[in-house]
Amino acid sequence: MQSTSRLLLRPAFLARRRCLATAATASHDHASHAPAAEQKRPVAAIPLSNIEAQWAMLSPDEKTSVAEQLEVLQKRDWKLLSGDEKKAAYFVAFGPHGRRTPIHQKGDGFRIILGTGAAVAAAGVLFFVIRHVSPPPPKTLSKEWQEAMNERAIEQKMNPITGITSEGYKGTGFVSK
Numbered sequence: 001m002q003s004t005s006r007l008l009l010r011p012a013f014l015a016r017r018r019c020l021a022t023a024a025t026a027s028h029d030h031a032s033h034a035p036a037a038e039q040k041r042p043v044a045a046i047p048l049s050n051i052e053a054q055w056a057m058l059s060p061d062e063k064t065s066v067a068e069q070l071e072v073l074q075k076r077d078w079k080l081l082s083g084d085e086k087k088a089a090y091f092v093a094f095g096p097h098g099r100r101t102p103i104h105q106k107g108d109g110f111r112i113i114l115g116t117g118a119a120v121a122a123a124g125v126l127f128f129v130i131r132h133v134s135p136p137p138p139k140t141l142s143k144e145w146q147e148a149m150n151e152r153a154i155e156q157k158m159n160p161i162t163g164i165t166s167e168g169y170k171g172t173g174f175v176s177k
Helices: 002-033 051-057 060-074 083-094 108-133 143-155
Strands: none
Touching: 051 083, 060 083
8 A cells, every 4th residue: 555655646756856956956057157246247249240250269158148149139020130140040059069069070081091991901910910920720620631530430430310421421521621
């Protein structure tokens, strides 16, 4: 009975805990971004023409100011926005910055190909060094030895049902090469 009541109360408990955690996080975020002594400083309006070229050189406060400026502009009728304002709004929303920064920069393809080629070359050198240093194969792998094993198996009548001494056997026996 007690476990049933726990199961019934569990969703309510989790929802309450989630709300409390969200509220605590939200209030913590606001407090951590703006200290009490220093509120947001007013940042001068930044021209929106060619924002793509300026974006990397802007400070975080200026980037925030541009985003807020664009939010205000986008609340108006979109037909009244200029081409530069529309381009800036698109760049701030979907441009290659922040999490959307490309992983590979220009010219990285050549370095990737060069690195892959070097890894393959190193593996080839390692393969041939190991082959050169390793001892020769054992004498039991020679063709003569394997043929002698076939003869010995026939003498002993080894595996007469399906093996080398069975009727109509067409295999190679112990010869592997």
